[in-house]
Amino acid sequence: MSQPGAYGQRLGQFLRLKETPPALVTRSLRSTELAVTETRNDRPVPGLSGSFAAEDAFLVSLKLRDYPDCELWDDGKYITKADVHAGTTYLYDLKRDPRYVIDKPFHSLHFYIPRSALDNISDQCNAPRIDELDCRVGIAHDDETIRHIGASLRKGLRRPDEANQIFIDHMMLGLTAHVAQTYGGLARKSSEPARGGLASWQAKRACERLESDLGGKLSLQNIATELDLSVSHFSRAFRISVGMPPHQWLLHQRVKAAKQLMTVRDLPLTEIAISAGFANQSHFTRVFSSIVGVSPAAWRRETLGATPDPPPSSSR
Structure with missing residues (x-):
């Protein structure tokens, strides 16, 4: 059975890597898969990258190495050349078959975000669903938040046995919300009431569930569902009540x-x-x-x- 989603093995095949690149996956938004994959090739064989089957999803790519004079393709057509700089972020719409010519060493983090994840974020924020993200070909974004999240997740990619699931859930949820707001125009309705912390029984129950699984295999989705809360509401309310995010408390x-x-x-x-x-x-x-x-x-x-x-x- 082929792997769904443009991450891990499928992303490695797209970039013509010999081995499957490391990836971290979360299903914290109503079982929707979010993933981050680290890709690197210091000695690529020159040629056009592979092609993804069209899907209603996006790749957010944080570049970790300069890639000068990058030849970019979109919808089967050559579009432009651009100098790609380390630390910048690019967004790709996977419905449009984004491709590029691989002819130099590369190193990147790729965050996979399906449309369903953006819809879930919008619904949780009581906001209109996002139409499109800013996926202009060749346009780089100087995004400090994505650099920070990327640096945190790279530690987990290097040592996956040390990355507890709650930490992965928390970071990927934060990245998806940031992308939705920054590149999709998501904004809460002004009429939405401010949300506080958890009720005392909810905080007690959440702490008991976290403490019962010190290995960190339990997901944020499991705990939030038990409390009849969305994952984003639970994470925010837990931090207000306890003073730190769930993964740090753990x-x-x-x-x-x-x-x-x-x-x-x-x-x-x-x-x-x-x-x-x-x-x-x-x-x-x-x-x-x-x-x-x-x-x-x-x-x-x-x-x-x-x-x-x-x-x-x-x-x-």
């Missing part, structure tokens, strides 16, 4: 659980990391150090006067 709970486990003096940090929901000891150390300010081993020594933790066994 990281703090992992650290809290790890601290409790570290009171068991003979328990290795490798086992503590897995038990507290981290992918491995390296992931545990990075997150713990960023939140607490010292490494887990240092915190354990300072708090308990423990001896240094033995190095992980190489026999595993």
